[in-house]
Amino acid sequence: MxxxxxxxxxxxxxxxxxxxxxxxxxxxxxxxxxxxxxxxxxxxxxxxxxxxxxxxxxxxxxxxxxxxxxxxxxxxxxxxxxxxxxxxxxxxxxxxxxxxxxxxxxxxxxxxxxxxxxxxxxxxxxxxxxxxxxxxxxxxxxxxxxxxxxxxxxxxxxxxxxxxxxxxxxxxxxxxxxxxxxxxxxxxxxxNVKVGKLIGQGFVSCVDAWGVKSPKVFELDGGQDTDPNAVSFAQGYNSVIWDKSTTPLPAGTTNGKGWVLVGDKITPNWVNATGATIFTQQFTAHPEINATVEANDGLANAVVTVLKSKGVGPKKVPTTGQDATIQGMENVLQGYQCGSVYKxxxxxxxxxxxxxxxxxxxxxxxxxxxxxxxxxxxxxxxxxxxxxxxxPTWVVGSNMNDTVIRDKFIVAAALCKAVGASACSAVGITP
Known part of the structure; x- marks a missing residue:
């Protein structure tokens, strides 16, 4: 994975x-x-x-x-x-x-x-x-x-x-x-291309489900400078969202729905702190950003942390990820992340x-x-x-219990302690 x-x-x-x-x-x-x-x-x-x-x-x-x-x-x-x-x-x-x-x-x-x-x-x-x-x-x-x-x-x-x-x-x-x-x-x-496609499909569904109007999208890619898998991930989600399989894409790219790509940046070596800095700079320069795509849960959490610091609440600005980490699952259940790819x-x-x-x-x-x-x-x-x-599998709240919890990849008790029993029970997870 x-x-x-x-x-x-x-x-x-x-x-x-x-x-x-x-x-x-x-x-x-x-x-x-x-x-x-x-x-x-x-x-x-x-x-x-x-x-x-x-x-x-x-x-x-x-x-x-x-x-x-x-x-x-x-x-x-x-x-x-x-x-x-x-x-x-x-x-x-x-x-x-x-x-x-x-x-x-x-x-x-x-x-x-x-x-x-x-x-x-x-x-x-x-x-x-x-x-x-x-x-x-x-x-x-x-x-x-x-x-x-x-x-x-x-x-x-x-x-x-x-x-x-x-x-x-x-x-x-x-x-x-x-x-x-x-x-x-x-x-x-x-x-790996399928992983990216799942991220793209999850993002598109989330934009609709969260009611994001006139999406102004920012993409925070993984370490394409060092990791060939990161290239394949981006090819996958770009092909779904923008109908283009190149990476990174130029700012101003649009799709048939009228969505606009504000920026597309690579996070060197997959360093989450660097990703947070990149997004902080982009969000400061482009406050119109209202939807984001991230290549893994670590980068998604970096973006979520910045958004929270700016007072952005749940189900306002989509984020995406992969690895199905406990932090990613917490963000999904709390309404800050659309989903995560589980491998x-x-x-x-x-x-x-x-x-x-x-x-x-x-x-x-x-x-x-x-x-x-x-x-x-x-x-x-x-x-x-x-x-x-x-x-791989795209994990959201509705199938979390039947995937990462069932497989003991995520410990239910630890997850529910972090997000609260009510958030777990709402998706059928029992600690």
């Missing part, structure tokens, strides 16, 4: 605005995407077909995973047949609590459910240090890892790890962020472990797992990579 408030990432070239994620056998998600050839399948970096010990595992697909981790038991025969260790390298513990609270324990649960013993997998965290992430990858390979699952801190680290792994014949799964240097790499994430991490970890299990056994993952291709943007060297993209 997610957008990290990442600091210190390598700069992504401007051509990332053209990065596409192509869904197989389906229409493209955004205007910059190109449909895959009819009936085509991404080539396997392992160069082998599914069979042999795959058995029931060949039926595992991106739709197989659930909160009970029930599909993982179908992989046990592959786990037994596999060789080498699977190394998991998470990026940090400061940009988001997800890596400690969710990713690490969910990876452990997925491995155990798939029949791995503790010597067959290893989970580490790079603590936000580029050299540490590279060193961990090298150490895992030295200890006999045949597959690495890694969430690259930035594109430079991603390239270094991919190149090193490829030179040692180790398959790679780029987890949550795509990089394009290696020849044996899969990409596992949520559909269940337990699905992402199972998906990565499933693909790793096939690769570890020398098998190509089945078509049901590999449902997309990621292409490097123009001007960036690299080859298209087979990808497994999961589907």
């Amino acid at each position: 997610r957008v990290r408030n990442t600091v210190g990432r390598a700069r992504i070239v401007g051509a990332l605005a053209s990065m596409s994620v192509v869904a197989l056998g389906m229409a493209a998600c955004g205007n910059t995407n190109t449909p895959a050839s009819s009936g085509s399948t991404p080539s396997s970096p392992m160069g082998s077909s599914t069979g042999g010990s795959a058995g029931a595992a060949s039926g595992v697909s991106v739709s197989s995973f659930d909160l009970a981790f029930s599909a993982m038991s179908q992989l046990k025969s592959l786990t037994t047949a596999g060789k080498g260790m699977v190394g998991v390298i998470l990026p940090d513990t400061t940009s988001s609590t997800r890596y400690v609270d969710f990713d690490a324990p969910f990876f452990k649960k997925a491995f155990e459910a798939a029949g791995y013993d503790s010597s067959q997998y290893k989970i580490d965290n790079a603590q936000g240090v580029d050299a540490t992430e590279v060193a961990l990858a090298q150490a895992d390979i030295a200890k006999g890892a045949s597959v690495l699952i890694f969430d690259p801190l930035n594109s430079t680290v991603g390239s270094q790890v991919q190149s090193y792994a490829a030179s040692h014949g180790v398959a790679l799964i780029s987890y949550d962020r795509a990089t394009f240097a290696g020849s044996k790499t899969y990409y596992v994430s949520f559909d 269940p991490i337990y699905l992402e970890t199972q998906d990565a472990v499933a693909i790793a299990t096939f690769l570890r056994a020398g098998q190509a993952p089945p078509k049901g797992l590999i449902n997309a291709v990621t292409n490097p943007p123009p001007g960036v060297s690299g080859a298209p990579q087979p990808a497994s993209l999961l589907t």
Whole structure:
């Protein structure tokens, strides 16, 4: 899931605005995407077909995973047949609590459910240090890892790890962020353009529901200077709101409804405090702003804090987000945020472990797992990579209980303490 408030990432070239994620056998998600050839399948970096010990595992697909981790038991025969260790390298513990609270324990649960013993997998965290992430990858390979699952801190680290792994014949799964240097790499994430489209659709609905007249819109984008995912998010919501998939858009852009874009600014490195400063400056210069679009909950909360300081009440100026953080859910229930995109991490970890299990056994993952291709943007060297993209969900008050609360992603008691019991009971949440 997610957008990290990442600091210190390598700069992504401007051509990332053209990065596409192509869904197989389906229409493209955004205007910059190109449909895959009819009936085509991404080539396997392992160069082998599914069979042999795959058995029931060949039926595992991106739709197989659930909160009970029930599909993982179908992989046990592959786990037994596999060789080498699977190394998991998470990026940090400061940009988001997800890596400690969710990713690490969910990876452990997925491995155990798939029949791995503790010597067959290893989970580490790079603590936000580029050299540490590279060193961990090298150490895992030295200890006999045949597959690495890694969430690259930035594109430079991603390239270094991919190149090193490829030179040692180790398959790679780029987890949550795509990089394009290696020849044996899969990409596992949520559909980032779809994430952006959900933000855009939620914003459009909110403008109507909150009765915003003659919208004067300001967009606070994520860290497009460092994060290719941020480009895809913006492509998604711009395509919905403005019928344009470029980013950032020039001030004065309009749509068929007569809405006007007052400004569109990138928040370098996803730093929320910087986003607050940017919005303060824009709102001071353009007090006519009455609707806003933000790329994640952190930036949305930065804007909400500024609006509250200016005396703006609930359901006056829409904000948007993603990550379904507790702060985001509070703002939704209190009427300051339209909604947030939820990306269940337990699905992402199972998906990565499933693909790793096939690769570890020398098998190509089945078509049901590999449902997309990621292409490097123009001007960036690299080859298209087979990808497994999961589907995110737009969360508002009416479905909050059946999504983030049900999944224990948000603790109901903590949320209701923050917003009050009446706000929770109004949407069916019981602390």
